[in-house]
Amino acid sequence: MKRLLNVLLALVMVVSIIPIATNAEGTTLTYWFWADNDKYAATMREMIADFNATNSKGTVIVGEQIPWDGGSYSNTLLQAAIGGGGPDVATFKLTATPSFVNNGLLENLDPFIEKWDKKDEINENMYNVMRGASGTDSVYVMPWNVQVLYVYYRPSMYKEAGIEVPKTYEEFLEACEKLTRDTDGDGVTDVYGFGMRGSNGGQEPWGCFIYANGGTFETLDSEESIKGMQDYIDLFTNGYAPPTAPNDGFSQVIDGFQSGITAMTIHHTGSSAQMIEQFGEDVDAFIFPAGKGQWTSMGDTENVMFSSCEDKEAAFEWLAYLAAGKGQETWCSVTGNVPVASSVQGLERFQNDRFMKVSIEGQSVAGILPIRETTTSWISEWPSIIQQALLGETTAKECMEELQALLWE
Amino acid sequence: MRKTYIKGNKEKTFRVLFLYLPIMLFLIFLLFPFYWMLVTSLKTSQEIRMLPIVYFPSSPSLDSYRYLFEQFNFLHPLRNSLFIAVLTTIISLTVSTLAAYSFSRFRFKGRNFFMSLFLLNNMFPTVLLLIPLFTIMRSIKLLYTPYSLVLSYTTFTIPFSIWLLHGYLSDLPLTIEEAAMVDGASRPKAFLAVLMPILLPCILATGVYIFMQSWNEYTFAVLFTNEKSRTVPVALKMLVGSFGVQWELISAGGVITVIPVCIMFFFAQKRLVSGLTAGAVKG
Structure with missing residues (x-):
């Protein structure tokens, strides 16, 4: 009997130790991410392995790659989270923030960021953009990496036109005029100052003009915004942009710049490799200069923690690893995206890349379009409304009033 | 003689112009996407983006296939898809064949109601059922x-298979099984030994x-799947990113x-055609 009791006691002790042993091994967290190609997916797996081997709590991240599927990733994530079976942590797009926050699915990161020793490494503007996206005063989305729009220019063309890199918005407009030239004297313009994007996706570079005049996306029908639109129309009607500008999309503006038809155009680091391949040292960049205001567009990828996550401290350690740790450096080095943490931005490899450097400078004025139910339709309507204004069928005022109504009413 | 020759020639021209040519154009229209998929899978990524368009690669390469199997581990989703498709087919066929038999041979209360209910099920958009089914799967x-x-x-x-098989079974005369049962076969035996062989084309089509x-x-x-249980369509979608598509790999996967x-x-094509048309026309 005594022996039996001893065995039972030993069993109870073993059973009681098991949970402690499991706890010492750390939590397992599921992380959903999308990758633009196989190389990026492999990089993410290496980062996960590195984090699993080095983190302080013995946390094990289990990575699950989910297809981007033209943006349906956010829907898949939302459905899984609402269904109660989503991941603990996930890669995220800012535009999806309202639907997740309104359903109470995301964890408020304020308390974690507050006590995070690297919180100041991320520009305050980034946190403000994250707050704006959620429509609250809290940060629900952890910054990870961005693409910031800047102006590409050809130093040789600047030299030929006898001008310096513009420091103000007015100087930029002057540069557009002076860079527009008839190089062979046949009376026909050969080089246009500005590669204007009047078609799909053009709302982002266009926003720079609106903000430079003191306008905003919130007040598209204000005098300042209308003045910005008028400047945009003038660039086209004065012949400082190619005649095809109202129909030019991404490929056309990049091709125009690469073939020497335009002297400046606006895009991000996504095209810098091909620019360097084409022009070598004869291509550089500057952030769209300030006028009464300054703004540039930001492409974004973030990470979120779900409120259903059971070990939030461990999850935040992973978010921090991605935002300002080794994960930040590895991911941005491989993908060419712009890091958000100042310690990583300061690394030689990023500082030696002139386009990366300009992007980092631009982060303080970078922003996104207002996230509303109307935003998607506004973006798809934008080209036809702008085209009418560029072709003189509507005035700048009429155009901006229509855009304001479409976005805000 | 000459007249017959001319007539024959005219007939030939007529056939070529109005029969063979349209068929050929239709076939080109139908098969070109497959040809393009095959050719793209044999091109290098540079050749895919090359202008003017390359209609056949200068040196076809199997690198994409090699990459898919060696690096992308394409065999894993392929195995999952095969397992899921075969199991679904076996379960669905067994259940729907038995159900269709009952609906066509027995008259019971609520028979019409259930048949209508089956149709209703397919009228719901899949997206509507996603979250409820997800929650159910999680609970069980x-x-x-x-x-x-x-x-x-x-x-x-x-439900759809029941309708498909029901149409065919209703066309089969009762006398066939009755004859077997008169000869001493039980209902299950009559179903398996007499009806099943006749049903085979329709079962195959279903x-x-x-x-x-x-x-x-x-x-x-x-x-509903994670990396362990991924199927082929999901694995292929992984090759479509937000900034680009790995065309050569996605084509090879296709x-x-x-x-x-x-x-x-x-x-199955011969039996498939007869099976699909069976039960469609009532004589």
């Missing part, structure tokens, strides 16, 4: 296993329909995905 611990997909697919394939539905399905697969379906069609 099937989420992220292949069985969650098998169960989901059968909820859609069984089986192909079920297999293709589960082989190609994406919406449920992306939500070619591999089409092969099992083509083999099935090759063996």
Whole structure:
């Protein structure tokens, strides 16, 4: 009997130790991410392995790659989270923030960021953009990496036109005029100052003009915004942009710049490799200069923690690893995206890349379009409304009033 | 003699112009996407983006296929898809054949109501059922296993298959089984030994329909599976990123995905046509 009791006691002790042993091994967290190609997916797996081997709590991240599927990733994530079976942590797009926050699915990161020793490494503007996206005063989305729009220019063309890199918005407009030239004297313009994007996706570079005049996306029908639109129309009607500008999309503006038809155009680091391949040292960049205001567009990828996550401290350690740790450096080095943490931005490899450097400078004025139910339709309507204004069928005022109504009413 | 020759010639020209030529154009229209998929899978990524368009690669390469199997581990989703499609087909066919037999041979209360209910099930948009099914799968611990997909697919394939088989069974005269039963066969024996051989073309056609539905399905697969249980359509979608598409890999994956379906069609096409048209026309 005594022996039996001893065995039972030993069993109870073993059973009681098991949970402690499991706890010492750390939590397992599921992380959903999308990758633009196989190389990026492999990089993410290496980062996960590195984090699993080095983190302080013995946390094990289990990575699950989910297809981007033209943006349906956010829907898949939302459905899984609402269904109660989503991941603990996930890669995220800012535009999806309202639907997740309104359903109470995301964890408020304020308390974690507050006590995070690297919180100041991320520009305050980034946190403000994250707050704006959620429509609250809290940060629900952890910054990870961005693409910031800047102006590409050809130093040789600047030299030929006898001008310096513009420091103000007015100087930029002057540069557009002076860079527009008839190089062979046949009376026909050969080089246009500005590669204007009047078609799909053009709302982002266009926003720079609106903000430079003191306008905003919130007040598209204000005098300042209308003045910005008028400047945009003038660039086209004065012949400082190619005649095809109202129909030019991404490929056309990049091709125009690469073939020497335009002297400046606006895009991000996504095209810098091909620019360097084409022009070598004869291509550089500057952030769209300030006028009464300054703004540039930001492409974004973030990470979120779900409120259903059971070990939030461990999850935040992973978010921090991605935002300002080794994960930040590895991911941005491989993908060419712009890091958000100042310690990583300061690394030689990023500082030696002139386009990366300009992007980092631009982060303080970078922003996104207002996230509303109307935003998607506004973006798809934008080209036809702008085209009418560029072709003189509507005035700048009429155009901006229509855009304001479409976005805000 | 000359007149007959001219007439024959005219007839030939007429046939070429109005029969062979349209058929040829139609075939080109139909087969070109497959040709393009095959050719793209044999090109290098540079050749894919090259202008003017390269209609046939200068040196066809199997690198994409090699990459898919060696680096991308394409065999894993392929195995999962095959397992799910075969299991769904077996379960759906068994259930729907028995159900269709009952609906066509027995008159019971609520028979018409249930038949209408089966149709109703297919009228719901899949997206509407996604979250409820996801929650159910999670509660019964099937989420992220292949069985969650098998169960989901059968909820859609069984009702439609019952209708398909019911149409054919209703056309079969009762006297066939009755004769077997008069000769001493039990109902199950009469069903298995007499009806089943006659039903085979229709069962085959229904089986192909079920297999293709589960082989190609994406919406449920992306939500109900994880990396361990991924199926082919989801794995292929991984090759489409937000900034670009790995065309050579996605085409190679497409070619591999089409092969099992083509083999099935090759063996089943004769019976498939007779099976699909069976029960469609009542005499």
